[in-house]
Amino acid sequence: MRQPVKHIVFDIGKVLIHYDPHLAYHDIIPDEEERRWFLTHVCSHDWNVEQDRGRTWAEAEALLIESYPDYADHIRAFRKGWHKMVPHAYEDSVAILERLVADGHDVTMLTNFASDTLREAQLRYPFLTIGRGVTVSGDIGLLKPDKAIYEHHTRAFDLEPSATLFIDDTAANVEGARAAGWQAVQFTGPDQLKTDLRQAGIEI
Secondary structure, eight states: OOOOOOEEEEOOBTTTBOOOGGGGTTTTSOOHHHHHHHHHHTSOHHHHHHHHTTOOHHHHHHHHHHHOGGGHHHHHHHHHTHHHHOOOBOHHHHHHHHHHHHTTOEEEEEEOOOHHHHHHHHHHOGGGGOSSOEEEHHHHTOOTTSHHHHHHHHHHTTOOGGGEEEEESOHHHHHHHHHTTOEEEEOSOHHHHHHHHHHTTOOO
8 A cells, every 4th residue: 555645856847847958049040950950969968967967067068169169159058048948937837836835745856957057947936945945966966867866865855755756757757766665756737746646645
């Protein structure tokens, strides 16, 4: 029998706020095919995730510029235009988060995020500071779905793993949480999240 949920842990990107790197490059690289190539092969997901692991932007930019000197300005534009990549919050998701906190549930956040951009996002979206706190991958050098980041979060916030419900949009991260002994659901939208919470015994 599944244990009652005592702790709720939210991911941030694509659960509470929108994220799309293409939005920073529409003016810089108007051609969609060229823009897609650039964000696949130059400022790629694999390159960006190392900033989520803690690599500095200066190191990251220097690495790419050495390999793609003709794209130096475009590479630097990734961090300079980062604010354009997170244009809005998901209001219905935020309402669920705020309701859970208001109702006295133990809510924290666990995110793959560069340290500096997470602080920028918190200033822009104050709801990212509610609840008991957040574990930021860039602060601790660990990434989801590595088991170690869930274990770190468990220790940092004194959670009971089997009584913890994790909400993330990425299937691999959901599976990583389950491997760490958590309950977990994949976020596909606010209506499904409400259903998942009800099934976990939490009314919204």
